[in-house]
Amino acid sequence: MCNLPKMRSLSFLSSSSLLIALSLSALRAAASLAPKGEWTFVQNGTTGITALEVILVSPTLILMFDRVLGDPLQIDGHQAWVELWNLETNTGFPLNAITDTFCASGAILSNGTMVSLGGQAAELPAGETVPPDADGRMGIRIFEPCADPAGLNCTLFEDPATLHLAANRWYPSSLRVFDGSLMIIGGTHEETPFYNTDPENSFEFFPPKDNGQTRSSPFLARTVPTNLFPRGFALPDGKVFIVANNQSIIYDIEAQTETILPTIPNGVHVTNPMDGTATLLPLSPPDFIPEVLVCGGSNFSDATPSEDLSSQDPASDQCTRITLTPEGIQKGWVIERMPEARMMPEMILMPNGQVLIINGAGTGYAALASVGDPIGNSNADHPVFTPVLYDPEASLGSRFSREGLPTTDIARLYHSGITLTPSGNIFLAGSNPNGGVVENATFNTEFRVQFLNPPFISRSRPTVSSVPEKIAFNEPITVDIDIPNDLNTGDLKVALMDMGFSSHAFHSSSRLVFMEAQLSGNKKSLTIKTPPNNRVFPPGPAYIFVTVDDVTSTGTRVMVGSGAAPPVQDQGIPIPFTS
Ligand SMILES: *[C@@H]1O[C@H](CO)[C@@H](O)[C@H](O)[C@H]1NC(C)=O
Ligand SMILES: *[C@@H]1O[C@H](CO)[C@@H](O)[C@H](O)[C@H]1NC(C)=O
Ligand SMILES: *[C@@H]1O[C@H](CO)[C@@H](O)[C@H](O)[C@H]1NC(C)=O
Ligand SMILES: *[C@@H]1O[C@H](CO)[C@@H](O)[C@H](O)[C@H]1NC(C)=O
Ligand SMILES: *[C@@H]1O[C@H](CO)[C@@H](O)[C@H](O)[C@H]1NC(C)=O
Ligand SMILES: *[C@@H]1O[C@H](CO)[C@@H](O)[C@H](O)[C@H]1NC(C)=O
Numbered sequence: 369m370c371n372l373p374k375m376r377s378l379s380f381l382s383s384s385s386l387l388i389a390l391s392l393s394a395l396r397a398a399a400s401l402a403p404k405g406e407w408t409f410v411q412n413g414t415t416g417i418t419a420l421e422v423i424l425v426s427p428t429l430i431l432m433f434d435r436v437l438g439d440p441l442q443i444d445g446h447q448a449w450v451e452l453w454n455l456e457t458n459t460g461f462p463l464n465a466i467t468d469t470f471c472a473s474g475a476i477l478s479n480g481t482m483v484s485l486g487g488q489a490a491e492l493p494a495g496e497t498v499p500p501d502a503d504g505r506m507g508i509r510i511f512e513p514c515a516d517p518a519g520l521n522c523t524l525f526e527d528p529a530t531l532h533l534a535a536n537r538w539y540p541s542s543l544r545v546f547d548g549s550l551m552i553i554g555g556t557h558e559e560t561p562f563y564n565t566d567p568e569n570s571f572e573f574f575p576p577k578d579n580g581q582t583r584s585s586p587f588l589a590r591t592v593p594t595n596l597f598p599r600g601f602a603l604p605d606g607k608v609f610i611v612a613n614n615q616s617i618i619y620d621i622e623a624q625t626e627t628i629l630p631t632i633p634n635g636v637h638v639t640n641p642m643d644g645t646a647t648l649l650p651l652s653p654p655d656f657i658p659e660v661l662v663c664g665g666s667n668f669s670d671a672t673p674s675e676d677l678s679s680q681d682p683a684s685d686q687c688t689r690i691t692l693t694p695e696g697i698q699k700g701w702v703i704e705r706m707p708e709a710r711m712m713p714e715m716i717l718m719p720n721g722q723v724l725i726i727n728g729a730g731t732g733y734a735a736l737a738s739v740g741d742p743i744g745n746s747n748a749d750h751p752v753f754t755p756v757l758y759d760p761e762a763s764l765g766s767r768f769s770r771e772g773l774p775t776t777d778i779a780r781l782y783h784s785g786i787t788l789t790p791s792g793n794i795f796l797a798g799s800n801p802n803g804g805v806v807e808n809a810t811f812n813t814e815f816r817v818q819f820l821n822p823p824f825i826s827r828s829r830p831t832v833s834s835v836p837e838k839i840a841f842n843e844p845i846t847v848d849i850d851i852p853n854d855l856n857t858g859d860l861k862v863a864l865m866d867m868g869f870s871s872h873a874f875h876s877s878s879r880l881v882f883m884e885a886q887l888s889g890n891k892k893s894l895t896i897k898t899p900p901n902n903r904v905f906p907p908g909p910a911y912i913f914v915t916v917d918d919v920t921s922t923g924t925r926v927m928v929g930s931g932a933a934p935p936v937q938d939q940g941i942p943i944p945f946t947s
Pocket of ligand 3 (some may be wrong): 591592593594613614631632633635636670721
């Protein structure tokens, strides 16, 4: 698992021939697309910690979290493990934390406050006598909304004695739910070698419900030992879909019931340490029917001891998709295949409704130094260097495309972070399948930041202005828009997005809700109907992107709902949908 400080000898197996082949095809594809702009990877800046958790906390700032094991960034005479990244300068600076944030989770509340949750016990870096960090397994860290674009004076608040979780949680997930609170799912208590052998099979909430007691989950109990970082999504009726290992449920927070859904087909395990990834596909008016897509992972048996698994075991190329209506559940998971297998892929919802699948490895597993033949310390090998797009609207069999997508030479494996930015491009950082800072290995500790720029970044784009700071549910709002003349305004989409919290091949709370929109006769203003209620879009900060003719504006931040602290009352009008 994460916490294996012992280094193994390095090996230099490489996949350079594969990389060259992919680069050539990407160059050819990019050349043919030049007039419409092209996808590009651009490296810019270096982080001072490994960006293993990443969350956008303001239009210009990304907050990153790591562990305490030798990162170069310093604060108050010791290593920093939290960094604030300024997207305007592409530089970062340290923030102080009290507790350890390694393999924690996080999300933003309905009042805009970001909360980091869980972590590991204190860790002693080489050469030091006192750990700089305190036990983070019950950690609750508060980052209040930061008004300064450069993040000056913005801090992380912790008071472990009075503000903490009900249970020790290392490797939990957390997501914002319909009342603006966070639901915290699962995790493990202690260091375990690979699988979850000391599970915390329960849910809890922040702010607490149930007088701070945990709720035990039969689903989590059934999904050990491959249920770390469960993937959960708030459904448009307020219930929560969760997938872990090869199983999934719908959890009703109010009735406290678990409804069992069909098993993921073909024995594929999709959560840590056999990380696939999952996303809630974009929700569209008028019905907001939820569909979930799950991709990658491994079909090797999780009854196999880790030392009998190999870094060369092929990952799964399987994606499965389910519609969460009674008919859709009856039909079950529909199987699709990615162009290549991926362990630890990431899925990024793009403002045009497509899903970018990126990062990860063709073989092996998540975690480090636990399989029989790690590459250095990495349980995974054959990094996948070329992303692929998935179009949920296309017909089955023709949804994947990598036309024009570029190839990088930076491996993003275990402990990497990634997020969509308000500019509409994708921030990539981190990767460290090592128990400390390593250079000159096949898979180093990665500090280089990259952006993946979609074709529209280099084009003349629609600009949106006069967007209200707060939007209520089920209300029309009117914004000003300026659309370049060469774009077909008949193809116009307005997306309300949460970029989510990136950790361990998963974007918790990530969400895209399309909104109905009407362009004025002179094409200078746009009237948008906000989501019907707080279950369709859990209240909190979001970004509005307008895409015209596949060219996307920058995202404007809004507060969805009143901005009140959770739990908030139901708002807006009900929709017919129930899962
Ligand atoms: C890197 O980012 C900085 C700050 O935004 C910008 O000034 C610079 O041009 C960028 N460099 C590259 C190579 O994109
Ligand atoms: C940050 O704090 C310092 C000292 O309190 C103050 O002088 C400065 O104006 C603050 N900066 C911002 C951007 O709030
Ligand atoms: C699901 O995974 C468990 C092990 O975690 C395994 O025992 C079970 O057979 C799998 N079920 C299916 C249908 O693949
Ligand atoms: C695992 O998946 C691979 C690739 O799809 C397939 O060839 C293999 O038969 C599967 N193994 C099992 C045990 O299902
Ligand atoms: C890595 O390689 C470079 C160039 O050969 C060398 O200067 C550096 O000392 C090496 N670093 C480590 C930690 O071995
Ligand atoms: C938001 O609510 C949380 C939980 O009650 C609280 O800790 C935080 O201070 C609030 N933030 C603001 C800006 O009021």
